[in-house]
Amino acid sequence: xxxxxNRRVAVxxxxxxxxxxxxxxxxxxxxxxxxxxxxxxxxxxRRTQLRLALLLAAAFGTLLALIPLxxxxxxxxxxxxxxxxxxxxxxxxxxxxxLICLVGWLYVRAAERNERAFTELVDRS
Amino acid sequence: MTSTASVLAIxxxxxxxxxxxxxxxxxxxxxxxxxVASREVSPWLNASAIGGEYLSAASFLGxxxxxxxxxxDMLWFPVxxxxxxxxxLLLIAAPLRRSGAYTLPDFAxxxxxxxxxxxxxxxxxxxxxxxxxxxxxQGASLTLRTLTGAPSWVGGVVVAVxxxxxxxxxxxxxxTFVQAFQFWVKLVAIALPAVLLVLAWIRGGAPTFTGGxxxxxxxxxGGLEYPLYATYSLVLATFLGTMGxxxxxxxxxxxxxxxxxRRTTLAVLVLLSVFYLFPPVFGGLGRxxxxxxxxxxxxxxxxxVLPGRVFDxxxxxxxxxxxxxxxxAAFLSTASGLAVSVAGVLAxxxxxxxxxxxLRGLGDxxxxxxxxxxxxxxxxxxxxxxxxxxxxxxxxxxxxxxxASTFCPLLVLGLWWPRLSRQGALAALLVGGTTAVGAVLVTxxxxxxxxxxxxxxxxxAAWTVPLAFATAIVVxxxxxxxxxxxxxxxxxxxHAPEALDLTR
Numbered sequence: 153x154x155x156x157x158n159r160r161v162a163v164x165x166x167x168x169x170x171x172x173x174x175x176x177x178x179x180x181x182x183x184x185x186x187x188x189x190x191x192x193x194x195x196x197x198r199r200t201q202l203r204l205a206l207l208l209a210a211a212f213g214t215l216l217a218l219i220p221l222x223x224x225x226x227x228x229x230x231x232x233x234x235x236x237x238x239x240x241x242x243x244x245x246x247x248x249x250x251l252i253c254l255v256g257w258l259y260v261r262a263a264e265r266n267e268r269a270f271t272e273l274v275d276r277s
Numbered sequence: 278m279t280s281t282a283s284v285l286a287i288x289x290x291x292x293x294x295x296x297x298x299x300x301x302x303x304x305x306x307x308x309x310x311x312x313v314a315s316r317e318v319s320p321w322l323n324a325s326a327i328g329g330e331y332l333s334a335a336s337f338l339g340x341x342x343x344x345x346x347x348x349x350d351m352l353w354f355p356v357x358x359x360x361x362x363x364x365x366l367l368l369i370a371a372p373l374r375r376s377g378a379y380t381l382p383d384f385a386x387x388x389x390x391x392x393x394x395x396x397x398x399x400x401x402x403x404x405x406x407x408x409x410x411x412x413x414x415q416g417a418s419l420t421l422r423t424l425t426g427a428p429s430w431v432g433g434v435v436v437a438v439x440x441x442x443x444x445x446x447x448x449x450x451x452x453t454f455v456q457a458f459q460f461w462v463k464l465v466a467i468a469l470p471a472v473l474l475v476l477a478w479i480r481g482g483a484p485t486f487t488g489g490x491x492x493x494x495x496x497x498x499g500g501l502e503y504p505l506y507a508t509y510s511l512v513l514a515t516f517l518g519t520m521g522x523x524x525x526x527x528x529x530x531x532x533x534x535x536x537x538x539r540r541t542t543l544a545v546l547v548l549l550s551v552f553y554l555f556p557p558v559f560g561g562l563g564r565x566x567x568x569x570x571x572x573x574x575x576x577x578x579x580x581x582v583l584p585g586r587v588f589d590x591x592x593x594x595x596x597x598x599x600x601x602x603x604x605x606a607a608f609l610s611t612a613s614g615l616a617v618s619v620a621g622v623l624a625x626x627x628x629x630x631x632x633x634x635x636l637r638g639l640g641d642x643x644x645x646x647x648x649x650x651x652x653x654x655x656x657x658x659x660x661x662x663x664x665x666x667x668x669x670x671x672x673x674x675x676x677x678x679x680x681a682s683t684f685c686p687l688l689v690l691g692l693w694w695p696r697l698s699r700q701g702a703l704a705a706l707l708v709g710g711t712t713a714v715g716a717v718l719v720t721x722x723x724x725x726x727x728x729x730x731x732x733x734x735x736x737x738a739a740w741t742v743p744l745a746f747a748t749a750i751v752v753x754x755x756x757x758x759x760x761x762x763x764x765x766x767x768x769x770x771x772h773a774p775e776a777l778d779l780t781r
Contacts, residue, residue, distance in 0.1 A: 191765060198772045202693050205367040213516075216360070220508045223494040230493040240494040244352035245557045249550035252359055256366050256546045260539050263371070267536075267774035274777060 197270045204262050212255050219243065280425040286598035287421075287605045290462065291439055294609055297455050320537055324544030326453045327528045329460030331358075331545075332552060333409070333611035334416030337463060337604050339670030340553075342577035344560025345570065349494050351560070353508055354670050355553035357515025361677075362549060365520040366542040371535035372692045372771040379530050380618065381523060381684055382626060388691045390761040391699045397706045399626035401683050402523045403653075404714055406619035408676035409522065410657035412669045413612040416577070418661070419669075420604050423578040424597070430662075436605075437658045440612045444620065444650050453531060459610035464552055466603020470584045470596045471555040474562050477587050484565050503732040506739065511674060514738030518677030521684025523622070524614035534775045559583050577669050580604070616653045623649035663722070674736075675717040682709035682741040686749045694753075695768055698760045701753030709745030713737050 223230050223240065232239045336358065343351035378384035381402050386395040414433040421432035478484075494504075519525060532538040563570065563579040566586050570576050581604065584596035624645040686705045690697045716737035720726075726734060733740065753759075761767070 190769075194769055194772060197774075198693070198768065201772065209364065209367050212360075212363070216356075216512065217509070220494070220505055224505055238349065238493070240349040241352070241557075241561070244349065244356055246554060248356055249359065249553065252356075252363050253543075253546050253550055256363050256543045259367055260543050263539060264536065267776065271774050271776040 193270075193274070197266065200266050200270075201263060204259065204266065208255055208259050212251075216248075282594045282598040283424040283601040286602040287435075290602040290605050291435075291609070294455065294459070294606075295439070295443060297458060320532075320541040320544050322453060322457055323528070323531055323541045324548055325457035325460045326531075327456075327525070327541070327545050328548045328552065329456035329458070329463070329606075329610050330524055330528060330614040331549070331611070332460065332463050332607055333673065334413050334604070334607050335670040335673035336552070336556065337467065337607040338416055338419070338577050338580050339412070339673065340556040341559035341563065341580045343670050344557050345563040345567075345579050346576040350504055350508055351670075352557055353511055354515070354674070355556065357512055357677075358519070359546065359549045359553055360512075361515050361517070361519025362542060362545050364516050365525070366539060366546065369520050369688050369692055370529070370538045370542045373526070373688065374529050374532050374538035375535045375771050375773075375775075376692075376767075377770075379527060380622060380625075381521065381526055381687075382622060384526070384691070385687060385702070388761070388767055389697075389699050389702050390763060391703070394687075394699060394702050394706065396626060397703060397710070398684070398687070399622045401679070401706065401710055402622045403619055403627065404710075405521070405676050405680050406523050406615045406622075406653065407657045407660065408679065408717065409673060410612055410615050410619075410654070411661050412672040413608045413615075414658050414661040415672070416604065416669050417608045419577055420581060420601060420608075423575070423581050424601055433658055433661055436608045436612055437654050439609060440616050441650060441654050444613055444616050445647055456528075456610055456614070459606045460548065462606040463603045464548075466599045466606070467552065467555045467580070470600055471558040473592075473596065474583065474587055475558060478562055478565070503729070506732055507736050510678075510732075510736035510739035513742055514674055514678040514681050514736070516681075517685040517742060518679075518681035518738070520688055521680035522676070523618035524611070527614075527618055536775060556580070562587075612654075616650060619653035620646055620649035623652055671735075672721070675720065678736070678738040678741065679710070679713040679717060681738050682713035682745045685742065686745045690746075690749050690753075692771055695764050696753055696757070696760060697749065698753040698756045698758075700756040700759040701749045701751075704752040705745045705749035708748045709741055712744060713741040716741070 229239060234242055336355070340351065340354050343354060373384065376384055376387055378387050382395045382398040385398040386392065389395075414436055417432035417436040418429045419432065421427045421435070422429055529538055529541075532541050559580045563576075563583055567579060567583055570579055570582065575582075580600055581597065584600060585593045587593070588596060628645045628649060683706050686709065687702055690705075691702065716734040720735050
């Protein structure tokens with residue numbers, strides 16, 4: 153390579169998606185090319201999403217983890233009844249399921265809102 | 278009379294399954310390319326299909342059996358199976374779909390840029406798949422023996438043959454409609470008898486639950502030792518294990534993008550929440566109407582037996598036939614989904630190793646897949662013959678424990694932690710895999726044991742999952758040079774919203 157004479161090379165504009173994108177200004181390009189700015193931006197989105205997921209998981213996880221502990225520490229709760237049905241059965245057999253769906257719904261709503269905010273931020277700049 | 282009706286119902290279900298599968302195959306020749314290319318399946322249809330594949334023998338028969346035998350603590354099984362999908366939604370649904378990976382080994386290779394991690398993942402997929410298939414065969418054998426008095430091997434053979442034939446014919450698995458259809462069969466088959474049973478129970482004056490401690494939590498009823506540890510370990514295994522099941526990930530590929538992947542998972546949560554209201558009803562009412570099953574060691578049959586015990590005549594016969602058909606829908610849909618996943622990995626990664634490739638005809642991809650299918654079905658079918666008697670849901674929980682100890686660290690850290698190194702991922706898979714699989718094998722073939730050892734080996738997740746996560750983090754910290762070169766690019770792809778449209 154080194155000892156060959158330099159040949160003239162014609163550089164033409166390739167009509168690809170990447171070329172069109174890089175012609176545009178703005179943060180979108182930083183994201184695509186992973187400039188330090190793009191990296192910082194995307195890391196912020198990733199951290200926001202992770203924080204949301206971990207927050208909900210921790211809150212719901214603690215709630216679930218407390219159920220056996222309450223039964224363990226307060227033996228009276230084991231035989232407690234509501235409308236003649238034992239609390240344990242109502243809680244784990246019925247009541248917990250709407251709660252699971254609610255947490256899922258809250259997460260989907262918040263995660264989509266985060267992504268929308270991020271997209272708007274990128275489009276504005 | 279009852280057995281004839283049940284056999285007819287099972288035969289009808291098998292025929293309809295094969296028909297819808299082959300009809301779908303014919304349709305798919307013209308439309309599937311389009312469907313797969315655009316991947317346009319609505320979240321609810323897709324969610325039904327995911328539910329159809331997910332609800333196995335463990336859910337349909339096993340939960341009720343465990344509740345009947347051990348009481349209220351066993352309700353953590355259905356809760357865990359559902360929360361597993363919630364964790365999947367929170368942590369991996371959207372980024373995993375955006376990764377574009379079709380199987381777990383694909384994801385391992387794409388994220389870690391390492392063939393070694395891919396190979397270890399392949400082996401683990403096969404192990405988990407076989408573990409999960411095992412109770413499907415046991416359940417089928419149990420169902421036919423209970424309803425018709427047929428020898429034990431008949432039910433397993435029926436499922437093995439139907440699954441092999443439909444998978445080899447290419448139908449069934451790829452067709453979303455079949456799996457969605459199976460979900461609704463299962464839901465009707467468990468909900469209708471459960472509602473009628475509850476009505477009959479109320480009309481009968483609602484006799485209360487009997488037996489000291491059975492209805493109370495953490496009583497250790499039925500000889501279950503260390504109930505608090507067992508509960509937590511089970512909870513951890515099911516919460517974190519769902520995401521690593523081989524047949525779950527493939528289904529996510531039919532979502533067009535990360536956003537729909539989230540919405541589909543939410544729909545799955547709703548469908549599972551509705552389904553899991555019903556199996557415990559059989560376990561609870563079984564205590565009143567069929568307590569003899571506990572002493573006979575036949576608790577897993579309570580869903581099949583209870584309608585006939587409570588209702589006479591045509592109603593009892595009809596409901597029994599209905600649950601029989603639902604049970605077979607569970608075996609067939611789960612087993613075929615697993616068989617395809619395992620066969621795909623066997624064909625792609627295992628049968629291609631030099632020693633195996635020298636065998637005749639293994640150079641051809643299609644033929645490799647066929648050998649893979651036969652292998653995927655035969656091995657667990659054989660294991661079902663030698664494995665000791667454990668409860669169906671118990672065996673499935675072991676598969677969850679292995680998945681939680683291996684693929685959960687790989688997926689969660691791989692999707693969210695840019696500093697995960699190849700060595701860290703590999704070490705986590707090996708450490709989590711050997712400890713969890715070891716515990717499972719010892720429990721299945723030499724156990725169950727008593728005391729602390731029995732609890733630790735029978736419910737291993739509580740120590741194997743933290744161990745695997747710690748291994749991944751410590752080893753990754755020690756080997757920063759092993760961080761894949763394209764991690765930053767991969768992270769953009771995993772987390773950038775589709776609306777940004779970065780490829781444009």
